[in-house]
Amino acid sequence: MGCDGNNQLFPLAFALTDGENVDSWGWFLACIRNRVTQRRGLCVISDHHPGIMTAFADVYLGWSEPNAYHRICMRHLASNFMTHFKDKCLKQLLCKAALETKVEKFNMHMETIERINQDALSWLEAIPFEKWALSHDGGRRYGIMTTNMSEVFNSVLKGARSFPITAFVQLTFYRVNSYFAVRREHGASRLASGEQDTPYVDAKINANVVKTSSHEVVLYDHFQGLFHVKASRGSKKTSFGGRTYCVNLREYGCTCGKTRIYGFPCSHILAACHFRSIDFRSFVQHYYTIQSYFSTWAPLFNPIHNEYEWPPYVGPVIVPTDSMKRVSGG
Structure with a gap:
């Protein structure tokens, strides 16, 4: 997977x-x-x-x-x-x-x-x-x-393990095709609507944008894009807020480490970008774009020819007695 x-x-x-x-x-x-x-x-x-x-x-x-x-x-x-x-x-x-x-x-x-x-x-x-x-x-x-x-993903194939091998393969094929078809359609509609990033990363970035309102930004070097960003202390007793982080926009880095780990900007980088009116999109990895999302699900499955019945009949399977050990052992 x-x-x-x-x-x-x-x-x-x-x-x-x-x-x-x-x-x-x-x-x-x-x-x-x-x-x-x-x-x-x-x-x-x-x-x-x-x-x-x-x-x-x-x-x-x-x-x-x-x-x-x-x-x-x-x-x-x-x-x-x-x-x-x-x-x-x-x-x-x-x-x-x-x-x-x-x-x-x-x-x-x-x-x-x-x-x-x-x-x-x-x-x-x-x-x-x-x-x-x-x-x-x-x-x-x-x-x-x-x-x-x-x-x-086993839930997508729930019950298939009890099928004969041919039916098992067919069920996998058709359910995966359905999985692709739905997501391909989602990707196409999002492209048509002009969305830039996937809903997942949009939600993450929006949550980080909310945090930036409580950040203090100090510019150290405009040409290197070097900042100190101080985050206010959180509401939880266990919060590590109130710390200062070093942001280097030229190196796409922040000492919190989250931008490198997750592939989209942390709240500290967003605060620095807002401070200098810089577009933060360059800090979002291309995997999170709608174009990449659509390309991921773009491949098509070709229909299987000469199929006379689907779903296949899955009834009792009679196995000769002399073959039973081989079947159960395999």
């Missing part, structure tokens, strides 16, 4: 295999590189399954850096962590550290883990921080921390 510029699920590839193992994962990932995309710099989020890890370590499959960047699902990481340490407090600290966008806050949570359990810290430090911590990610995963999107 992938994710489009409107934060919607994008079905990328399906496969039927005899099981989830090293061979099947290696074959599947090789097929994606050969048949689906040769694009460099892809970010793949997964659990720690040995088959996936082996495939990413194989330089001949095309998934090693810089061809691709592997990231670990936070939910699976926390589950593995609990298997070793069985401490809910430590698990919560792990999740907080993983979700932090600022390195200093990440370090704060890691220090707390160290004070509670040195072995827990050592276990986490054995895994490269960029694999699981948002603050060290480098903007590869766009803030997506889990593999939930691939599991959520």
